Amino acid sequence: MTELKAPREGFSEALIRLGKQHQNIVVLDADCAKSNMTNYFNDHFPNRFFNIGISECDLVGTAAGLAIAGKIPFANAYANFLTGRAYDQMRISVCYSNKNVKIIGHNAGTSAAQEGATHLPLEDISLMRSLPRMTVIVPADSLEMEKAVEAAYHFEGPVYLRVGKLPVPIVTTQKDHFEIGKAIKYRDGTDVTLISTGIMLDETFKAAKQLAQKGIKAEVIHVHTIKPIDIGSVVQSAAKTKCVVTVEEHSIIGGLGSAVAEVLAEHQPVRLKRIGTNDRFGVSGKMPELLDFFELRASRIAAAVEELLDIAFVK
Known part of the structure; x- marks a missing residue:
């Protein structure tokens, strides 16, 4: 456990x-x-x-x-x-x-x-x-x-x-190297890049496992430093997968999603979906209830990936 x-x-x-x-x-x-x-x-x-x-x-x-x-x-x-x-x-x-x-x-x-x-x-x-x-x-x-x-x-x-x-x-390990400004790649993949920050790394891991059961190989990158963001890691992974989903326990405006979007727009334009709270204030409740309310769960992350891949297939 x-x-x-x-x-x-x-x-x-x-x-x-x-x-x-x-x-x-x-x-x-x-x-x-x-x-x-x-x-x-x-x-x-x-x-x-x-x-x-x-x-x-x-x-x-x-x-x-x-x-x-x-x-x-x-x-x-x-x-x-x-x-x-x-x-x-x-x-x-x-x-x-x-x-x-x-x-x-x-x-x-x-x-x-x-x-x-x-x-x-x-x-x-x-x-x-x-x-x-x-x-x-x-x-x-x-x-x-x-x-x-x-x-x-x-x-x-x-x-x-x-x-x-x-x-x-606790989803990280003692051996994981921590350096300000350097992202950590936890999982290799070729179909989509999942970029998370903060406590959403846990749900991102779960989403990657759900996607794997459907034959979708997700690369998981953890960005603990939002600024300065690790441009190299984001660009390298996006160039490989051509599809990125960001996940944060924060507004999609100005947070991780915005930071990644800026990097991709300037260096590696690819399909992008930002998952977070959508331009709204918080509500009262318990933490698990709010994670459900804001759809900050593995099932939503996996669904967003499938939506993006379907769009790519149609095009």
């Missing part, structure tokens, strides 16, 4: 491990330390933890100041409030000024389901991807989250890291 673990747990564990190794790490939180699991960092390093309160703008501004002082700040808050309210501070104080700040968006995607529709961030990647100098990372599970935290620490410059709250299957 596949192990389930919350990405925020992997984030917290990696942060503490790095904190023991590097004295320049400081952690800031917008009064959500228990939910974000940054309270455990506070338990270990109380002199390097700052609760800024429910003030995301101050959170980011303070983090930028700490970066000027030579620290490497990890600024934590709920993704919907952090990317929305503090956008101006991230734009000017962090990205324009090119400060070494790590922006951590918690409660991301459908993992915020039971918080209510207004708390469901489905536009955060789009907002962060639009900022010059901002690197955007969306890990698949808690294990990859640990690798992403360490990579973010060693990376010089602004980083946005998307963190889910609820347990999801």
